[in-house]
Amino acid sequence: MLPAGMTEGSDQIGSRVVVVDDERNIRRTLSMVLEGEGYSVETFDSSEAFLPRLERGSVDVVLLDVRLPGLDGIATLAKVRETHADIPVIMISGHASLEEAVRAMTMGASDFMEKPLSRERVLVTVKNAIERRALSAKVRAFEATQEGDEEMLGESSAIQQIRDQIAKVAATGVRVLITGESGTGKELIARAIHRASKRANGPFVKVNCAAIPSELIESELFGHERGAFSGAVQKKRGRFELADGGTLFLDEIGDMSLDAQAAVLRVLQTGEVIRVGGEKVFMVDVRVVAATNKDLEEEVRNGSFREDLFFRLSVVPIHAPPLRDRGDDITLLIERFLGHFSREHGVEPTVSLTQEAKDAIRGYGFPGNVRELRNLAERLVILADNPVSLSDLPPAIAGADGRSRPPGLSDDRRHPSGRGIDLDRFDNLTLRDLREAVEREYILKKLEETGWNVTRTADMLGIERTNLHKKLKQLGLRKNVVTGGVIGAPSAPSANPAD
Numbered sequence: 001m002l003p004a005g006m007t008e009g010s011d012q013i014g015s016r017v018v019v020v021d022d023e024r025n026i027r028r029t030l031s032m033v034l035e036g037e038g039y040s041v042e043t044f045d046s047s048e049a050f051l052p053r054l055e056r057g058s059v060d061v062v063l064l065d066v067r068l069p070g071l072d073g074i075a076t077l078a079k080v081r082e083t084h085a086d087i088p089v090i091m092i093s094g095h096a097s098l099e100e101a102v103r104a105m106t107m108g109a110s111d112f113m114e115k116p117l118s119r120e121r122v123l124v125t126v127k128n129a130i131e132r133r134a135l136s137a138k139v140r141a142f143e144a145t146q147e148g149d150e151e152m153l154g155e156s157s158a159i160q161q162i163r164d165q166i167a168k169v170a171a172t173g174v175r176v177l178i179t180g181e182s183g184t185g186k187e188l189i190a191r192a193i194h195r196a197s198k199r200a201n202g203p204f205v206k207v208n209c210a211a212i213p214s215e216l217i218e219s220e221l222f223g224h225e226r227g228a229f230s231g232a233v234q235k236k237r238g239r240f241e242l243a244d245g246g247t248l249f250l251d252e253i254g255d256m257s258l259d260a261q262a263a264v265l266r267v268l269q270t271g272e273v274i275r276v277g278g279e280k281v282f283m284v285d286v287r288v289v290a291a292t293n294k295d296l297e298e299e300v301r302n303g304s305f306r307e308d309l310f311f312r313l314s315v316v317p318i319h320a321p322p323l324r325d326r327g328d329d330i331t332l333l334i335e336r337f338l339g340h341f342s343r344e345h346g347v348e349p350t351v352s353l354t355q356e357a358k359d360a361i362r363g364y365g366f367p368g369n370v371r372e373l374r375n376l377a378e379r380l381v382i383l384a385d386n387p388v389s390l391s392d393l394p395p396a397i398a399g400a401d402g403r404s405r406p407p408g409l410s411d412d413r414r415h416p417s418g419r420g421i422d423l424d425r426f427d428n429l430t431l432r433d434l435r436e437a438v439e440r441e442y443i444l445k446k447l448e449e450t451g452w453n454v455t456r457t458a459d460m461l462g463i464e465r466t467n468l469h470k471k472l473k474q475l476g477l478r479k480n481v482v483t484g485g486v487i488g489a490p491s492a493p494s495a496n497p498a499d
């Protein structure tokens, strides 16, 4: 016979209940009732005795008497909420007082019981508190998977094709294997499949197979029972169980040990999970999406990946192409990310690129793919001038291919050393002063060429007119009133003695 409050396979069996009450009888009765239902119970006769116990962790619910010698229940509740807000606390009062009940509830008690306690009331209240806690943990986990969710950007035919594939596979429940270089958006694709599928309201659980030591992977995937191995002090649900009703994303599947591969294959064949060290069989309803940046077929050929598992996983393969093969997407992505990070970091106006910077970025190969481009955008928003010019870009992007050499440095003007600029002139300058000095000299030159036509100069420089005005002010440049015009002696902004 199963205990009244529990259903088969209930996760409440073994849950830890702590009882804090100064009346010995109450402690004894509650222990008996709860232990009889499969809970594990610890009792304390005062808050002072109980509070240090919290630091040892693994408490699922606390039953706390309101009237206690020493620190009373309400004050103790406040302390628990402060340090362990996720542990539900059920208040017990011998002197039914509505006021106390209301106070405790507003302070975050999860429930309130009056003495004398009935067995049924105790069991239901404890069960509900533990269930609610598990549920809010689930909600949090769900929200966490949403936070990283970003729109999949791009208009290239490669991305369009991927969107089509996602829509098609999402509608069915087939297993998908996503391949592609690092940073190409494999995880983004996996999440998009989940969101577009019937399982969207179920959990999306990710396992990074490369990050988990091979001796732990089975316990991670399938869970373990208490005492299954040294270190298994508590039973634990595996990721397959956690993903029940949702999607399990097996990332870096190519790094999974052969043992773990065999175990995963078994689950895929039977839909059954057995925790390490356990006997009970759990049926799980999980859609598996896997990803790898390895060539799995090659791994199969050289014997490090099981062929049968490969075929089970890659019912539908989706390949995420490298960014360099996605044409105009590079330009689209960098602009969207600059917009995104400008908003995120409160930078106004939105950071933009000069034409040269845009060309250089467009011509760069991005070995780290979208991740590298995204990181670049964030760095530029934080560190670079607006608009971003060639000199703000990392050398690998700015100047690798001659085509995007800084303007004004045509070959006939190159320093005999072969370097672009005669650097001897700039000795002893900080990088910032150097940049200002060069910028100043160059802007001045262009202004003179256009007869101080700001609009045309801004055009030539590839920046907005308003930005040029700002720069002129910053650099202390005004028509006919040019201060500190010697490179190496940049003027203080707005110090304008000749005025």
Ligand SMILES: Nc1ncnc2c1ncn2[C@@H]1O[C@H](COP(=O)(O)OP(=O)(O)OP(=O)(O)O)[C@@H](O)[C@H]1O
Residues within 6 Å of the ligand: 150, 151, 152, 153, 154, 180, 181, 182, 183, 184, 185, 186, 187, 188, 189, 293, 370, 371, 374
């Ligand atoms: N098409 C896209 N649009 C917008 N952002 C993208 C796109 N593709 C990738 N990203 C972003 O680039 C970063 C890397 O993507 P993701 O983690 O999905 O790559 P990955 O292929 O799983 O990389 P790895 O193999 O290194 O794990 C993430 O921040 C992701 O949001």
Ligand SMILES: [Mg+2]
Residues within 6 Å of the ligand: 186, 187, 251
């Ligand atoms: Mg990834």
